[in-house]
Amino acid sequence: MNKTLFDKVWDSHVVHRIKNGPDVLFIDRHMVHEVTSPVAFLGLKNRNVNVLFPEKTFATADHNTPTKNQHLPVKDPLSANQLKALEDNSKLHGISYWGLGHEKNGIVHVVGPEYGITQPGATIVCGDSHTSTHGAFGAIAFGIGTSEVEMVLSTQCIMQPKAKKMRISIDGKLSKAVTPKDVALFIISELSTSGATGYFVEYYGSVFSEMSMEGRMTVCNLSIEMGARGGMIAPDEKTFEYIKDREFTPRGKDWDKAMKYWSTLKSDADAIFDKELCFDGETIQPMITYGTNPGMGMSISNGIPNAKSQKGGVKTYLKSLEYMNYNEGESMLGKKIDFVFLGSCTNGRIEDFRAFTEIIKGKKKAPNVTAWLVPGSHKVEKAIKKEGLLTILNEAGFELREPGCSACLAMNDDKIPPGKYAVSTSNRNFEGRQGPGSRTLLASPLVAAAAAITGIVTDPRTLF
Amino acid sequence: MAYDKFTILESSAVPLPIENIDTDQIIPARFLKATERKDFGDNLFRDWRYDSNNNPKKDFVLNNPKFKGEILVGGKNFGSGSSREHAAWSVYDYGFRCVVSSFFADIFRNNCLNIGVLPVQVTSKFLEEIFNKIYENPKTKLNIDLNKQKIKIIGTNLSESFDINEYKKENMLHGYDDIDYLMNIKDSIEIFAKNTPL
Ligand code: SF4
Numbered sequence: 001m002n003k004t005l006f007d008k009v010w011d012s013h014v015v016h017r018i019k020n021g022p023d024v025l026f027i028d029r030h031m032v033h034e035v036t037s038p039v040a041f042l043g044l045k046n047r048n049v050n051v052l053f054p055e056k057t058f059a060t061a062d063h064n065t066p067t068k069n070q071h072l073p074v075k076d077p078l079s080a081n082q083l084k085a086l087e088d089n090s091k092l093h094g095i096s097y098w099g100l101g102h103e104k105n106g107i108v109h110v111v112g113p114e115y116g117i118t119q120p121g122a123t124i125v126c127g128d129s130h131t132s133t134h135g136a137f138g139a140i141a142f143g144i145g146t147s148e149v150e151m152v153l154s155t156q157c158i159m160q161p162k163a164k165k166m167r168i169s170i171d172g173k174l175s176k177a178v179t180p181k182d183v184a185l186f187i188i189s190e191l192s193t194s195g196a197t198g199y200f201v202e203y204y205g206s207v208f209s210e211m212s213m214e215g216r217m218t219v220c221n222l223s224i225e226m227g228a229r230g231g232m233i234a235p236d237e238k239t240f241e242y243i244k245d246r247e248f249t250p251r252g253k254d255w256d257k258a259m260k261y262w263s264t265l266k267s268d269a270d271a272i273f274d275k276e277l278c279f280d281g282e283t284i285q286p287m288i289t290y291g292t293n294p295g296m297g298m299s300i301s302n303g304i305p306n307a308k309s310q311k312g313g314v315k316t317y318l319k320s321l322e323y324m325n326y327n328e329g330e331s332m333l334g335k336k337i338d339f340v341f342l343g344s345c346t347n348g349r350i351e352d353f354r355a356f357t358e359i360i361k362g363k364k365k366a367p368n369v370t371a372w373l374v375p376g377s378h379k380v381e382k383a384i385k386k387e388g389l390l391t392i393l394n395e396a397g398f399e400l401r402e403p404g405c406s407a408c409l410a411m412n413d414d415k416i417p418p419g420k421y422a423v424s425t426s427n428r429n430f431e432g433r434q435g436p437g438s439r440t441l442l443a444s445p446l447v448a449a450a451a452a453i454t455g456i457v458t459d460p461r462t463l464f
Numbered sequence: 465m466a467y468d469k470f471t472i473l474e475s476s477a478v479p480l481p482i483e484n485i486d487t488d489q490i491i492p493a494r495f496l497k498a499t500e501r502k503d504f505g506d507n508l509f510r511d512w513r514y515d516s517n518n519n520p521k522k523d524f525v526l527n528n529p530k531f532k533g534e535i536l537v538g539g540k541n542f543g544s545g546s547s548r549e550h551a552a553w554s555v556y557d558y559g560f561r562c563v564v565s566s567f568f569a570d571i572f573r574n575n576c577l578n579i580g581v582l583p584v585q586v587t588s589k590f591l592e593e594i595f596n597k598i599y600e601n602p603k604t605k606l607n608i609d610l611n612k613q614k615i616k617i618i619g620t621n622l623s624e625s626f627d628i629n630e631y632k633k634e635n636m637l638h639g640y641d642d643i644d645y646l647m648n649i650k651d652s653i654e655i656f657a658k659n660t661p662l
Contacts, residue, residue, distance in 0.1 A: 015656045016649060021631025024646065026653070028662045036548065038499035047643070052650075053657065064497065078497035085499045122662050129547040129571060145549035145575035147641065155646040157653055160574070161629060193484060194541040197570055227544065229570055261661045293484055293544070313483040313540065409493040409546075418516070430488040430545060432511050 001268040004165050005234050006200045008265060009140045013123045015157060022159040028122040030057040030152045031108045032095070034064050034086040035411070036127030040150035041089040051153045054094040058117055059086055061099045062107045063128075064411050067374050067401035070100050079412065093153075106377020106403045109133040109345035113217065114379050116246025120235035120262045125152060130345050130427060132223045135232035136216035137239055138265045140200070142230040163229045164274040166199040167267070170207040172281030177461045179355065180215035181347060181425065181444035183207060184222035185287035189297040190279065192311070197227030199275065202267060207281040208233050213242040214351045221346045222427055225294040234266040286460060288332050289429050289442040291320040296429075300447065300459050303329045323431055324439050332441075332457045339422035340371040340452040341434070342445055344408035347425035348376030350383045352445040357389045359449035359463055365397035366455030372414055373398055374406040396453070410435045423451040467580030469639040473562055474607045474618070476533035478525055479598045485538055486545035487572065491554045493546075504550055505557035530602045537594055538565045542583075543572025552576045562608055564615065566591040577632045578641060584608060584615055590624045593617065610636060 003011075016024040032040075037059075044051070051057065064079040074080040083100060090097035098104040104111060108126055112118040112134055120138040125131060129143035148158045168187060188195075201223050208216060216233050223231030240262070243249045250258045285299035298305065306328045310317045321327065326335075342348070342356050353375070365371060373393065375381040381403055384390050390400055407414040408426040410433065416422045418437025425448050429440035443451075446460040453463075495507040512524050520527040536555065542565040543551060552575040555563060563581060566588040573583045586594070597604045597617050605618040610633060616623040628636075635641065646653070 013660075015653055018631050021629060024649065024653075026656055026660060028660065035496050039501050039549075042500060043643075049647070052653075076497075082497055082499055119662060127547060127549075129545070131547075143547035143571060145547055145552070145571060145578060147549060147575070147578040147643075151643050151646060154643060155650060155653055156657065157646055159631075159642045159646070193544055194567060194569065197541075197567070227541075227569060258661065293486065316483040316539070319482070411493045411496065428486075428488070428545065430486045432492055433488050436492070436511055436516065 002270045002272050004267040004271040004273060005138060005202055005232060005265055006140065006165050009121050009123065009138070010162055022161045024157050024159055025123060027125050027152050027156055027158060028056065029117055029124045031112055031117070031124070031126035031131070032057060032059045032086070032149065033108050033126070033128065034061050034082040036146050037089065037149055038082060038085045040146050040153060041085070043150040044154055047154070049154045051093040051095065052156050056156060057095045057153065059090045059095050059097045060105055060108050060111055061086055063405045063409065065100050065404040066412050067372070067404050067406045067414060070402045074100070103378055106379065107345045107348060107405055109221065110348060110376030110380065113137065114246070114377060116243050116249035119243060119249060119258070120239060121265050125158065129224045130221050132228070132230040133217050133221040133345055135220035135223065135230050136213060137243065138232055138235035138262070140230065140232065143224065163200040164198050166196055166201045166228070166275040166277070167204050167273045168201055169205040169276070169278045170281045171205040172207065174207060174281050174284060177286050177446055177464070178284050179444040179446060180211055180218040182284055182287045183281070184219045185289065185294065185297040185442065186284045187279070188222060188226045188294050189287070191226040191295070193225060193293045193295040194227040196223070199228050201228045201231040203231060203233050209236065212351060213238055214349045217349070218346055222294070225427060235262055286444060286447055288447060288457060290324065290326055290332055291317070292323055292429055292431050293320070294427065294429060294442060296320065297442065298332070300332060300457070303331055333459060335457045336421065337369065337423050337441070337451050337456060338420040339416050340369055340448050341374070341407040341422055341424040341426060342448050343372065343374030343376065343406050344426035345376060346427045347445050348374060348380065350380050352425065353380070353384050353389055355445040356449040357392050359446055359460055360396045360398070360453055361392050363396055363453045365452055368455045369452050371398050371452050372401060372407055374401045375403045377403050407434050409433065410438070416440070423448050423457070467556070467639055470561060470580065470582055470610050470636045472607070472609045473534060474605055475535050476603055476605050477535035477537050477564070477594070477598060478531045478533055479595050480525055480536065480538045481595050483539040484541045484544055487543060487548055487551040488545055490543065490551040491548065496548060496550050501553055504554035505559065508554040508558040531598070534560055535562045535564060535606055535608070536560045537591070537598070538563060540565060540567045540588065542568050544569040547571045549575045549579065552579050552581055556581050564591070564594065564606070577636070580636065580639070582608065582610060582636060584626045586615060586624050586626060590622070593622055
């Protein structure tokens with residue numbers, strides 16, 4: 001058979017093959033948000049066509065939304081206009097719309113799995129590159145551009161050549177305080193930000209099979225940061241357990257039928273990959289980034305690598321350190337920080353808040369640190385309150401904001417000021433990503449918590 | 465949205481020899497609030513181009529009148545990061561029809577091909593040659609022939625072939641986009657939809 005998981009899902013969704021061209025791929029689930037959809041809807045209008053299968057598209061507002069006072073009208077007129085456009089377009093085309101204030105509102109990649117829109121073996125796209133998150137369920141999920149959003153709305157298909165296949169296997173037991181985020185940052189630092197360009201990655205091995213579904217989402221989410229089209233993990237008992245009885249998952253006979261398909265979803269023993277990589281899980285340490293792309297990560301207790309040890313682009317490397325105002329060889333431990341951001345579709349789920357709370361419990365927030373704790377959805381927000389985490393956070397001097405993408409891309413008011421340092425659980429540390437001139441250190445919720453109470457970069461292992 | 469056909473482009477070029485240029489640099493997120501495709505060219509490389517008081521930064525290449533043209537030449541791994549098509553729009557709307565680099569990020573390349581910007585991937589050696597020639601003489605022209613899949617540095621005997629998917633090439637040569645194609649096979653899509661397992 002020698003088919004990979006990716007082959008099985010992809011091939012079963014090809015409507016048409018164009019010789020020497022892309023495949024026409026059928027899309028099962030489409031998520032839209034306010035930023036990358038308005039021009040696509042405008043395109044439909046100009047072509048005078050309707051949405052072909054409105055029940056397969058789901059809309060939520062997240063990129064642009066405030067994380068305070070969501071019950072009030074949105075102040076920024078441009079943001080308000082975009083939100084209104086999404087609402088109008090959804091209504092016009094009969095698409096389910098979970099706007100600001102709706103109980104199901106949240107970041108697209110957080111709410112998709114929460115309500116069972118995300119399912120194994122599905123093809124899922126969204127105009128956001130971290131759509132790769134949904135690969136955690138054994139789906140083929142990837143980000144698309146606005147032209148493609150228009151394609152999916154009008155024809156439920158996109159046209160893309162099939163990606164090459166890569167398998168990344170990691171076995172072994174993870175050490176204490178090493179989280180799925182660290183595993184992902186480790187892989188990216190090994191591969192660089194372009195190391196998986198052109199590939200779809202399958203994660204394999206005991207490290208992933210032992211990981212929770214939320215952890216798998218964090219790993220798949222970051223696949224795009226090494227250039228991959230997406231990442232996926234074969235569904236198992238944990239996956240089925242997670243999706244069972246969610247609002248949009250099949251029930252009864254439909255569930256049985258779906259299970260038949262889902263149980264075939266793993267790479268055959270003799271599957272052929274274009275590239276295979278193996279790492280040892282036991283060697284992975286808590287990670288942090290020191291530069292301006294996610295590939296510039298290192299074990300938190302190491303020194304910043306020397307420019308000479310970089311494979312290429314010494315000039316770019318030095319430019320990056322200059323932006324961060326760091327020097328080669330320096331230790332990251334002890335570096336002063338100004339902001340902490342816990343949130344985003346990478347680490348804005350309940351397990352992330354549990355991890356953060358575990359460290360800060362009974363301690364106090366450092367006075368020099370501004371902390372933004374932003375749940376990924378209302379569902380996460382409710383769980384934080386119900387589990388009593390909010391009380392612990394409040395006692396330590398933290399407050400909780402309302403759900404949204406927030407400082408992950410800083411389109412709303414949550415911007416890190418120029419020159420300031422933020423330890424962030426999000427996914428990108430590009431120049432200015434979190435606000436013009438902002439400096440981002442990507443890390444796990446544990447490292448973020450350790451920084452929040454000490455005011456400096458701190459190894460979380462010293463705080464348990 | 466349809467775009468102008470691309471056949472042969474001969475133009476001087478703007479050099480940007482920086483690696484890993486990500487889409488947040490090409491167009492920062494705060495400029496993504498539009499509901500129409502308008503004014504994106506003005507914000508191309510916004511934070512490299514202007515300081516916080518909106519004054520042009522003299523040392524940035526787009527503010528240097530010496531370098532002009534419809535071709536942008538960038539360092540390796542151009543366009544990594546976000547899936548925002550706005551990045552490709554801002555490149556096109558600024559007036560570039562072609563980006564040359566030794567490596568492109570996937571989504572950016574795809575977005576470019578969908579909207580009429582031709583990504584031309586060359587070897588790192590050839591890229592180096594282009595930068596050298598442009599810095600020697602900013603008026604140096606590049607000739608890009610899509611049909612022949614050839615890029616030449618005019619006034620030298622340096623040239624290289626580049627790859628492009630045949631289907632995308634046809635589209636570009638005619639100014640078609642994918643939706644035109646998909647609309648034509650809508651019946652088979654609807655039949656397929658009835659038989660999907662999910
Ligand atoms: S949290 Fe960040 S990466 Fe995730 S959907 Fe929002 S903007 Fe995109």
